[in-house]
Amino acid sequence: TTLSALLTETRTFDFALRLAPVVAPAVAFAAYPALAELFRATFTLLRNADYVAVDGGAYEIGILTPTLTGIVMPSLSISF
Numbered sequence: 680t681t682l683s684a685l686l687t688e689t690r691t692f693d694f695a696l697r698l699a700p701v702v703a704p705a706v707a708f709a710a711y712p713a714l715a716e717l718f719r720a721t722f723t724l725l726r727n728a729d730y731v732a733v734d735g736g737a738y739e740i741g742i743l744t745p746t747l748t749g750i751v752m753p754s755l756s757i758s759f
Contacts, residue, residue: 715740718739719736719740722736722739723736
């Protein structure tokens with residue numbers, strides 16, 4: 680009975696581990712535009728400079744792209 684109880688208790692965790700490689704990249708892809716705009720607004724508020732970003736903030740977002748999408752590669756490596 681101990682083994683069957685343990686298997687029953689870990690089913691939800693096992694399901695979450697199987698689902699994470701599928702859900703995490705989808706969430707990262709869907710959330711990217713909102714997070715990019717949030718970071719752009721944060722940089723605008725925090726920077727203390729008299730210059731205007733001529734690239735529309737693409738440089739700042741380019742720096743943060745690996746951070747925002749960093750969950751994708753580990754999730755894919757777990758799934759395979």
